[in-house]
Amino acid sequence: MARSNNQKLKLLYLYQILLDETDDTHSIGTQQIIDELDSRGISAERKSIYTDIKALTEYGADIIGEKKGRGYEYHIGNRPFELAELKLLVDAVQSSRFITRKKSKELIRKIEGLTSTYQAKELQGQVFVAQRIKTMNESIYYNIDMIHSAINSNKKIRFQYFNWSVDKKQELRHGGEYYSVSPWGVCWNDEWYYLIAFDDKTREIRHYRVDKMKKLTLTGEMREGKDSFESLDMAVYTKKRFGMYDGKEERVHLICKNDFAGVMIDRFGKDIPFSKVDEEHFEVTVNVAVSGLFFGWIIGLGDGVRISGPSEVVDKMKEVIKRLNEVYGI
Template sequence: MPKGKNQKFKLYRLAQIMSEQTDEDHYITMPEIMSALEEYEITADRKSIYADLKDLEKLGIEIEGERIGSGYHYHVIGRDFELPELKLLVDAIQSSKFITERKTNALIRKLEKMVSKYDAQKLQRQVYVSGRIKTMNESIYYTVDAIHNAITENKKIKFQYYQWNVKKEMELRHNGAWYHISPWGLSWDDENYYLVGFDSEAGKIKHYRVDKILKIRMSNEEREGKEYFQQLDMADYTKKSFGMFGGKEQTIKLLVHNSLAGVIIDRFGKDIMMIPIDEQYFTVNVDVHVSRQFLGWVFSLGEKVKLLGPDEVVEEMKAEIRRLNQQYQI
């Protein structure tokens, strides 16, 4: 049998054919394998293909042959990711506001290559990206990578930070001044990605929207604030910060209707103690960073939640209600 022009790519093309055209429910016969290789100008006899299929298993691509009728049918089994797992990844990518629409589609196309063409169609049917609110900062991947590199190298980072103005233009904060921050972690909250770091000048922990960071670079200075972050549980910090807005951490007492028990557990976890008051209400003490966003969260739950203490926070809520009353002239 004369050799084709691309014989040196034989094993690669065989892996591609098996991965794309077969899965748990779709098989391919030996004649079909030979025909598919010929499309790439590669010739092969059955004996060499049997050997190549065994070589693919050594490379981590497990092939199973099943006798059907008078011949064998072959397919890939045991992929790195199962289809339900990839669907979860697709959903996570789609729902992430910090990933641009273009990058979202590019990532999903890459995930599709990890399954057969048949399962790839099932992933495609889940893609509903157009029209969703997405970040417009294409450099976010490089920003995240730079933050991780700085953490690994134990270095500070410098960057500029922007906001949108009423003309829908990017406007640098603090007249374009450079922020000099010690990065200690990344947090995903309310569909946004945040850098959590230590501001040495202010002497406290701060967080920044990653998609609003520009021109990031690693500093020569070593990170500071280790003593703060040794005592910090990052997940706990995110849970206490509503919308990642800062504020004084305080223990808040709430009176909550039983119908909102799920809301409280979803927000603060199952470890909190909910003390029954009567057949309809319970009280709960939770640690939060008190901010206007937290007060707004309590207010949004309506008459089924009441802030009981401490007194200074109750006064903040009353002041906020008076402000709203004056603002809307009720």
């Protein structure tokens, strides 16, 4: 591009130089700015730099100038994201199992572009993506986007659903039959994204792991199940399900040692009432979907928590323990 044409981009290049090369601890002098612009085919004089920076400031850019010797040095002040906030975003991307390794690296590079080259190096120091357990389904991002489009347009979706086989291959469920559902929400639970939907076939609310969906498309049919979802609290729905496994919903009584108060609050929230049993124990009553994962959670808490009712749930717990005893020859 000819130098005369580049002059039209002078203000944009100047702002980008300040964004890339400066932050709270790194400034750039007028001559450095002139040199950077020259490397981009743009000629500039000191007086024009002052005028341009004033224009950018009037536009809303937070450019801080400090007099150094006979000239000024400049740096960007406030940015849309602080470094600490960007570090949180990088941590979230790294720890998210549903984001593939490839996409994690792409997203982190984009996050690095939101700060200076110096602070970007601090973000790079956090990156340990290679050893994290990640999903292998690259289409999840498009699936989530399409689900939101379906919700916004009040349309149903259809998709195939798969499980992983012992030889690490995708096996379509129900022989590859397409699921037809009305999407009503997406939730994040135990490091996975789940679609919450009204299923055409069962006429019930069901949930599906988004990363296990294949060939997801919108249909021209209007959504169903509005009445079911108007009375559904999504947060309560996910809280009742351990690992998002379905099971018969029961009102379960738990006797807990006092030291396990935090465990109960972390799982069920601060609103659940505690009833004192004795000096060392309290009781809580919670609504849960009784499943194998729920019993596994109880077992994992050792002697700190035990199910006291209802009797049929206690009996199921005993059956689980009996099977474990048989498996381990106890």
